[in-house]
Amino acid sequence: MLPALRTLAVVALCALAACPGRQTRRTLVPELPTTGDAQARGRFREARARFLQDGHDTGEFQRIVDEYPDDPIAPYAQLYAGIAEVRARKFPAAVKVLREVVAAKADPGLTARAKLFLGIARNYAGEPAAALPLLKAGEGAIEDDDERTEHLAALAYATAAAGDPPIRALALFDQLYPRVTPTERAAIVARVDELVEAADAELVQIGRASCRE
Secondary structure, three states, X not given: OOHHHOOHHHHHHHHHOOOOOOOOOOOOOOOOOOOOOHHHHHHHXXXXXXXXXXXXXXXXXXXXXXXXXXXXXXXXXXXXXXXXXXXXXXXXXXXXXXXXXXXXXXXXXXXXXXXXXXXXXXXXXXXXXXXXXXXXXHHHHOOOHHHHHHHHHHHHHHHHHHOOOHHHHHHHHHHHHHHOOHHHHHHHHHHHHHHHHHOOHHHHHHHHHHHHO
8 A cells, every 4th residue: 555545544434434345347449330330440450559569650541431431340440550659748639539439329338438548648748627527438349457556546536636625646556656666656645635635624534533433
C-alpha cells in the first residue's frame, strides 16, 4: 500500500462505503463482423495485427474507414484509429474520432471499448468530469493489464480532480502505485498529499467513528 494512505485511505473508505466486494465482470470484447467486404476485413486484420505488435499506425485504419464507409468493418477500423491517436498522445484528435464511434452504437462491445479510450483521452485533455462516466462505462471492455493500468491512472486522476468527493481517489491511487515507474510514483505521492491536505476534517472524523463501530 502507498505509505501515505495507510491511515487515511481506511478512514475515507469506511466513511464513503467505497469497499465493495470483488465482482466478476464479463469482458465486453467486440467480435469482428462476418459480413461485408472480405478485402476490407482482411486489411483491417492485418493493420490491427501490426498495430498490436509495434503500436505504430500508418494511417491504414482511417484509410479503411474512408474507402469502406458503409461496410460493417468501418466502425472497428475507426475505433482503432482513435486508439492509435490515444497512444500517440494526440488527445483532441482521439476525442473527435472516438466520439463518433460511441455515437454510432454499432456493437455493445465496440461502444464500450470506444468509451474506455474516450474516457482516457478526455481525462488527458483536461476534462476529468466528462471522463469519469466514460471510464466507468468502459471498464468492462479492458482487454489486458496495460490497459487496466492506463484506465486506473485516468480514473484515479479524474476522480481526484472531479470526484464527489475527490478523496475517493485515494483507494485508486493505492492500486495504481505498484503498477507504475518511480517517477510516476513520486507524482502520485504529491497528488495524494494534496488530497489529504484538502480532505474535509469532519469527513475524516466520521470515517474514524465508522471504522470503530
